[in-house]
Amino acid sequence: MLIKELSKRTGLPIATLRHYENYGLFKGTSNDQVETNNYKNYDESLVEKIILIKGAKEVGFSLSEIKELLDSWFSKQMTVDRKKAVVNKKIEEIDVKINQLKQVKTTLIEAIKDIENGEC
Amino acid sequence: MLIKELSKRTGLPIATLRHYENYGLFKGTSNDQVETNNYKNYDESLVEKIILIKGAKEVGFSLSEIKELLDSWFSKQMTVDRKKAVVNKKIEEIDVKINQLKQVKTTLIEAIKDIENGEC
DNA sequence: ATAAAGTATAAAGCATACTATATACTTTGT
């Protein structure tokens, strides 16, 4: 698919997708058969990958963290153990974030009670 | 307590705390009894508030979102219902983020399996 | 008494992550 379709499928603006591609988060492929243009094709599998990027961003991961993760995940050079280590580290960080969110939620539920009791 | 102590208690750099105070997330009180300086005092209760700010930041909430929440929470003008609505909205957003994190986690657990099977 | 450490304020600087603009070329619809 072309960039516009990718944008529709992922819900991210074209400019943002280009930014991510330039940053090295993913790569479209120019079809060498077609000589009239250099439009890039984006594979179906990229949709899932980009939605992962989007989700990770929305919960506070930086582009560089996300890049590190994806680079390991799809690395041809890295050993299986090294790859797994990187991904597992990120999974642990996710658990930390989930707990942080639960804590913030608990605080806000307390806040609701205080508000109802006119205590603030 | 003074700014340095607040920094120790919250784990945030003094410069960051000053930034947050300037942004309006909280307020220290200058003791008018003391005429020699205008050092600000930070109440014990601020520690919890700032740790909430820190946690919310780390899971992707912006300062303006956090400010909106805190402003409602401690507003003297707002009605109870309006306050509750703002806080409840944020609680819903937290649930969305928790689900996003779980989804990212699921994806990464799949990634581990793929890596083990040499599928990427 | 005085050097070192702490506090306050204002302003500049910086990193990250977009977002917009300008230019040029290609494809598509009529």
Added chain:
DNA sequence: ACAAAGTATATAGTATGCTTTATACTTTAT
């Protein structure tokens, strides 16, 4: 055929959230 829409690339601009610097004053330790 040609206007409108799509794509690519490079560059500049912007918003957010700090972080650093400069300056000045206060407190603390010796």
